[in-house]
Amino acid sequence: MEPLISITREPIDRNVLIASASHPSVGGIAVFEGVVRDNARGKQVSYLEYDVYPEMAITQIRTIIEEVQRRWGAEHVAVAHRVGRLEIGETSVIVVVATPHRAEAFEACRYIIDTLKTTVPIWKKEVASSGEEWVEG
Amino acid sequence: MKTRIRYFASLREIVGLSEEILTLPEGSRVGDVRTLLLSRYPRLQRALERSTCAVNHGYVSSETTLQEGDEIVFIPPVGGGGRVTWNH
Numbered sequence: 001m002e003p004l005i006s007i008t009r010e011p012i013d014r015n016v017l018i019a020s021a022s023h024p025s026v027g028g029i030a031v032f033e034g035v036v037r038d039n040a041r042g043k044q045v046s047y048l049e050y051d052v053y054p055e056m057a058i059t060q061i062r063t064i065i066e067e068v069q070r071r072w073g074a075e076h077v078a079v080a081h082r083v084g085r086l087e088i089g090e091t092s093v094i095v096v097v098a099t100p101h102r103a104e105a106f107e108a109c110r111y112i113i114d115t116l117k118t119t120v121p122i123w124k125k126e127v128a129s130s131g132e133e134w135v136e137g
Numbered sequence: 138m139k140t141r142i143r144y145f146a147s148l149r150e151i152v153g154l155s156e157e158i159l160t161l162p163e164g165s166r167v168g169d170v171r172t173l174l175l176s177r178y179p180r181l182q183r184a185l186e187r188s189t190c191a192v193n194h195g196y197v198s199s200e201t202t203l204q205e206g207d208e209i210v211f212i213p214p215v216g217g218g219g220r221v222t223w224n225h
Contacts, residue, residue, distance in 0.1 A: 055194055123215060134150075
């Protein structure tokens with residue numbers, strides 16, 4: 001099944017992602033949701049600004065999904081990342097993996113978010129009262 | 138030959154552009170572009186030292202030879218939690 005991949009400036013709709021990964025053969029759905037935290041390395045964060053290299057981000061996410069399809073047979077996957085300005089508590093990323101049994105869903109979901117953080121060209125800038133900083137992650 | 142370079146995140150803020158056309162000698166490699174950028178934008182040094190490079194949406198090495206029309210992007214680290222730049 002064609003995975004849903006989305007890079008968007010709008011709030012992410014969790015239900016749309018889950019619906020896209022749902023299928024009668026599925027017995028478990030793992031959802032990882034990343035949200036904006038109000039602190040980082042001891043400082044108070046006001047908001048985050050995400051930048052993306054969109055064409056390459058889509059390509060890299062597709063590569064990651066192909067890998068989980070090979071390794072875990074996870075056929076029902078959805079990944080969405082929001083970019084632009086995000087406020088504290090808002091959702092920045094959602095990964096959905098639906099598989100026949102739960103173990104593969106957990107493992108594949110974790111693999112996707114961990115790999116996404118290191119290979120997909122999306123950057124975040126923490127904006128605080130003390131200054132701004134592009135961070136690695 | 139003409140290539141297109143695009144800037145993102147810290148590099149875009151330092152250069153002050155989202156993209157530009159780079160005219161390079163035939164046979165230029167990714168490492169040559171790095172050198173060219175450093176001479177043109179010395180403030181990129183710290184970010185470039187920590188960046189990998191992508192050509193046409195795929196990661197490449199400094200030895201990669203460029204072709205007419207290539208899209209080049211230097212990619213500062215996207216994983217972990219350390220600092221890339223500090224602007225205030």
